[in-house]
Amino acid sequence: MPKTLDDETDAPDATVTTAAGARRPRDPSVPRVAWLIGPALVAGVAYLDPGNVASNMTAGAQYGYLLVWVVVLGNVMAWLIQYLSAKLGIVTGRSLPEVLGGRIRNRWGRRAYWLQAELVAMATDLAEVIGGAVALNLLFGVPLIWGGLITGAVSIGLLVLQSRRGPRTFEFVIIGLLAIIAIGFTVGVFVAPPDPAGLLGGLVPRFADANSVLLAASILGATIMPHAIYAHSALSRDRFATRRGEQAGSARAPLGGVAAGAARGTDAAGPRPAAWHGFGVRRGTDAAPELAPGTATRVPTDVLVRATRWDVSIAMAIAGTVNLCILLLAAVNLAGVEGTDSLEGAYAALGTALGPVIATLFAVGLLASGLASTSVGAYAGAEIMYGLLHVRVPLILRRLVTLVPALVILWLGFDPTLSLVLSQVVLSFGIPFALVPLVALTAKAGVLGRWRNHWATTAAGIAASVFLITLNGVLLWLVFTGA
Numbered sequence: 434m435p436k437t438l439d440d441e442t443d444a445p446d447a448t449v450t451t452a453a454g455a456r457r458p459r460d461p462s463v464p465r466v467a468w469l470i471g472p473a474l475v476a477g478v479a480y481l482d483p484g485n486v487a488s489n490m491t492a493g494a495q496y497g498y499l500l501v502w503v504v505v506l507g508n509v510m511a512w513l514i515q516y517l518s519a520k521l522g523i524v525t526g527r528s529l530p531e532v533l534g535g536r537i538r539n540r541w542g543r544r545a546y547w548l549q550a551e552l553v554a555m556a557t558d559l560a561e562v563i564g565g566a567v568a569l570n571l572l573f574g575v576p577l578i579w580g581g582l583i584t585g586a587v588s589i590g591l592l593v594l595q596s597r598r599g600p601r602t603f604e605f606v607i608i609g610l611l612a613i614i615a616i617g618f619t620v621g622v623f624v625a626p627p628d629p630a631g632l633l634g635g636l637v638p639r640f641a642d643a644n645s646v647l648l649a650a651s652i653l654g655a656t657i658m659p660h661a662i663y664a665h666s667a668l669s670r671d672r673f674a675t676r677r678g679e680q681a682g683s684a685r686a687p688l689g690g691v692a693a694g695a696a697r698g699t700d701a702a703g704p705r706p707a708a709w710h711g712f713g714v715r716r717g718t719d720a721a722p723e724l725a726p727g728t729a730t731r732v733p734t735d736v737l738v739r740a741t742r743w744d745v746s747i748a749m750a751i752a753g754t755v756n757l758c759i760l761l762l763a764a765v766n767l768a769g770v771e772g773t774d775s776l777e778g779a780y781a782a783l784g785t786a787l788g789p790v791i792a793t794l795f796a797v798g799l800l801a802s803g804l805a806s807t808s809v810g811a812y813a814g815a816e817i818m819y820g821l822l823h824v825r826v827p828l829i830l831r832r833l834v835t836l837v838p839a840l841v842i843l844w845l846g847f848d849p850t851l852s853l854v855l856s857q858v859v860l861s862f863g864i865p866f867a868l869v870p871l872v873a874l875t876a877k878a879g880v881l882g883r884w885r886n887h888w889a890t891t892a893a894g895i896a897a898s899v900f901l902i903t904l905n906g907v908l909l910w911l912v913f914t915g916a
Contacts, residue, residue: 469732471672472604472669475608475664475809478607478610480661480753480756481618481755482561482564482802482806483563483776483799485802486564486776487560488651488654489652490759493759493765493768494763494770494779495644496641498632504656504756505753508749511749511752517886519744520884524881524884526670529667529820529874530667530816532874552863553859553866556860557660558811559852560853561806564802565580565581565583565802566584567799568580568802577849578844581839588832591603600668600671601672607805611801615754618798621783627761646911649904651855653861653864653901654858654859657864657901660810660817662867662871663813663817664816667820763779770782775848811831811835868898872895876891876894
């Protein structure tokens with residue numbers, strides 16, 4: 434059975450030494466602080482998928498440092514959005530699709546919302562499977578169609594691992610792939626560093642032409658991923674909101690007996706303090722930790738929310754740095770070089786400019802990106818279907834179905850890089866449907882209670898939503914007018 438947070442905190446070999454030198458079990462309400470970190474790092478992989486690579490490399494190769502500001506702005510907005518998503522999962526014990534599934538009363542309205550969310554998840558899968566296939570082709574000469582099948586098979590294996598071994602084991606694997614991604618995509622920047630003046634100039638918001646607007650929407654679609662919003666709330670729920678049915682009964686009844694003593698940090702020898710160092714929260718010796726609605730963990734919700742801020746900050750710092758390095762790598766080495774409008778061409782140009790080692794590391798990072806992100810994307814897709822339609826589809830069957838569009842594109846021989854960039858534009862149009870409900874729900878006291886958004890947080894979320902919707906509107910106008 435998968436290990437839960439309570440299993441970790443209640444481990445019998447977890448002991449502490451008293452003032453008298455005796456050994457006694459560790460207070461079950463005090464977990465290892467590092468155990469609280471992880472869900473954001475898994476969700477953050479969505480910000481480093483092959484679609485990001487294609488969009489950022491294309492932007493750097495075609496426009497140099499022009500769109501640096503888009504990457505930075507997207508990462509700042511991503512921090513806020515992922516924090517709100519995680520907070521919703523922690524406090525309610527439900528994912529965003531679950532909350533929306535319970536609040537959208539109209540059956541057809543719920544199905545329509547599910548349809549657009551499912552199309553977004555499929556567009557995500559398209560980018561990730563194609564990216565993995567291209568990487569296998571670059572490294573080993575594997576035909577693209579077989580590379581897509583291999584990428585899909587590995588993603589199924591990772592999802593089976595998650596279902597059988599629990600979220601923590603899944604996180605370790607994904608974080609390991611994240612480290613490979615970071616190394617593969619950033620080494621080249623240290624070998625050929627960017628021009629500081631050009632980098633600073635790229636922080637000034639501006640566009641050059643209609644194509645630069647298209648690339649900006651693509652970068653934002655790849656940076657602020659709708660499926661990552663859905664997935665992060667579910668990842669936080671799965672990690673912290675365990676045994677909800679069991680808690681549902683106990684949360685409504687007064688604590689008593691041994692259970693009450695354990696929850697309050699007391700035993701036969703008297704009260705025991707429960708201090709939560711590192712996140713600025715301390716509990717008194719006689720106060721029971723306040724449980725999040727719908728959860729069974731004895732970790733105070735204040736601690737989980739504060740830890741989540743650190744988790745999201747670490748994940749977004751990594752994702753933002755890597756995305757910026759990808760754009761800078763292309764701006765320095767690929768600007769004006771023929772044939773760099775594709776991942777294959779960029780790989781060859783990097784090999785010529787920086788040597789085969791850097792090019793190989795880039796391809797390895799691309800492969801790790803495809804393998805990790807397609808697993809998270811499939812996880813999000815399953816959560817979307819269950820939360821909105823209350824339908825559980827066998828994992829392998831669902832994964833095989835969502836692989837079909839990517840495999841068809843690979844089989845028909847469409848340009849993989851163009852398919853990646855356009856898939857990110859599709860994702861950009863799906864952002865408002867995930868972001869607007871997220872901001873609205875996390876601002877409601879009836880949903881999050883005292884953990885609802887501060888007015889400034891809600892204002893920032895509204896500003897991000899307006900900016901993204903406006904950008905998408907401009908993009909639509911450019912497309913339909915032929916500009």
